[in-house]
Amino acid sequence: MTAYANQVKSYIEQYKAEVGGDGLLDPHEVAEWAYKRGLHKPSIRTVVDAIASDISQFFREEFRTNQDGQRYRAKHAVRFKKGDKTMSLWADMDDEKAPRDHFVRSFAQRRQQIVGDCFQLKTDVDVYNGKNATAQPIQVPLDFTLDVEELQLPLKGKKAA
Incomplete structure (x- = not known):
């Protein structure tokens, strides 16, 4: 697993521990949670990739x-x-x-x-x-x-x- 994948996996586990829930995960909620806590800071490449994905x-x-x-x-x-x-x-x-x-x-x-x-x-x-x-x-x-x-x-x- 790449360092980035390990980072994402880590904050998903943190999210699950903090938020709990019913075992269902909404990637947008996890992303917002991670972003607000400074766990995920998008690079310009990430922003360009997100726009390209929208296109x-x-x-x-x-x-x-x-x-x-x-x-x-x-x-x-x-x-x-x-x-x-x-x-x-x-x-x-x-x-x-x-x-x-x-x-x-x-x-x-x-x-x-x-x-x-x-x-x-x-x-x-x-x-x-x-x-x-x-x-x-x-x-x-x-x-x-x-x-x-x-x-x-x-x-x-x-x-x-």
Whole structure:
């Protein structure tokens, strides 16, 4: 664990000891608590990262509707390593200058994220079921074919008004 991670872990433990609570942690409350006590002093890099995170969130949340009534995410990211840093570049689907390869990579990366999420969900469910062997096991199907088809049904044969 890095020194920074150890510092964060330390003030999370201090927060839990001081505030107590029900075992649920709100990262914003912990951050505010740590900041007010001088346990976490943001650097200019931290501030820039926070603003960049807000911009990325705006990009993630920008949706448009095409002529067929399909609501689509307008901007897509590709993550890559540059030295020891992970970077993201965003492109708008409606920007004719944005290279096709960017979207090929973005869609492939998003699919890998979904696969990773499904793997972790399956692991978490398996571990939970193992810890609670006397209860009926929780089942989580990972084939989304019918779910996606059902969500597409309202769009079949419709055009945007």
